[in-house]
Amino acid sequence: MFLIISDLLKFAYTILMNHSRRIIERMEEMDKQKKPKYKIGDTVVITMYGTVGKVTDVKYLSGVYVYEINNSEGLYMESSLQLISEYEGELDEKEQIDIExxxxxxxxxxxxxxxxxxxxxxxxxxxxxxxxxxxxxxxxxxxxxxxxxxxxxxxxxxxxxxxxADSADKFIEKLGLLSYVNNPHEPPALKETETKNWFRKAEKELLKRKYERKELIDSLLDIYNDYRHLYEMFHDKEYEKAMRVVIRKLRMIVNNDGKSSN
Missing domain, CATH: 2.30.30 (SH3 type barrels.)
Incomplete structure (x- = not known):
């Protein structure tokens, strides 16, 4: 009697273990099905086109995983993708070029x-x-x-x-208050005359806008600094000459102001 009970217990235990194993295997299979086949960063082939791309996002929609490739707007099913290491078809080679x-x-x-x-x-x-x-x-x-x-x-x-681009127009406007001097295609006397006439005109225009002596001096100093910066960058004689012209104009303004105050 004892042996019969023992055999029955062993039989029941065997059935229970087999059933538990099947449950575990089923759970593992279900868990495996819940995980996406591909992960972000995987290099895959879009089989319908034969093009290669990288997985940039994984989404779970309506019980299935879909994949974003190369940050594109479209989404691809798992069945339409294949790891490049497993793909045996022909690839449509494309080159991506980054230009700075x-x-x-x-x-x-x-x-x-x-x-x-x-x-x-x-x-x-x-x-x-x-x-x-x-x-x-x-x-x-x-x-x-x-x-x-x-x-x-x-x-x-x-x-x-x-x-x-943000400061180009302002830069040109400031430089426009001075003309380039010593044009090699014109005689020296004409160059000097044109330079003086231009500065008289520029000074009048500047005075109309500024009205105050301090603002005029500040503007000329800004122009001088701009030309000095250009000269330090390119060592062009035109900029050096323009700097000297600005200094002469500043001296004239200061001297005239001193005379008027006496």
């Missing part, structure tokens, strides 16, 4: 070989060159000369930033 632009619309620049001339950036483009044994990209900037609007193309290595 040094200058932008409205920036004020100097161009190598054009002396003190100022140019504004009005456009830019990228030229992509691919050969069997070599590859590179060229960024070409389209420019307009401030003085006469002449159009010019130049590469990044030929440009030097003078003022960004």
């Amino acid at each position: 632009y040094m200058y932008f619309f409205g920036d004020l620049v100097h161009v190598t070989g054009y002396g003190a001339d100022l140019f504004k950036v009005v456009g830019f483009r990228t030229e992509i060159w691919r050969y069997k044994d070599n590859a590179w990209e060229d960024v070409i900037y389209e420019l307009s000369r401030v003085s006469d609007g002449e159009w010019l193309e130049a590469g990044e290595e030929e440009l030097t930033l003078v003022a960004d």
Whole structure:
């Protein structure tokens, strides 16, 4: 009798263990089904297109996982994706190029070989060159000369930033109070006359806007500092001459003020 009971207990225990094992396996299978097949960062192939991308987001919608690829707006089902290491079809190869632009619309620049001339950036483009044994990209900037609007193309290595787009117009306005002197195509007497006439006109315009001597001096000092900055950057004689002209104007203002106070 005891043996029969013992055998029954063993049999019941075996049945219980087998049932428990099936329950555990079922739970593991269900848990496995709840986990996404792919994770963020996986490189996958979109099988319908043969294109390669990275998983950038995983979403759980209506009981299924869907995947965002390369930050795109569309979502892909698991069945439409495959790890690139497991993919055996043909891939549609695409190249992603990251271009960093040094200058932008409205920036004020100097161009190598054009002396003190100022140019504004009005456009830019990228030229992509691919050969069997070599590859590179060229960024070409389209420019307009401030003085006469002449159009010019130049590469990044030929440009030097003078003022960004936000401050370019103000910079040009301040420099507009002074003219470039010593034009090599005109005789010295004419250059001196034109310079003096221009400064008389500029001074009148400046006085109309400022009305006060202090503001006039401050404006001329700003102009002097701008030209000094340009001279330190480019060592162009035109800027050095303009600095001397500003100093002469400041001396004239101070001397005239001293005479009027006597």
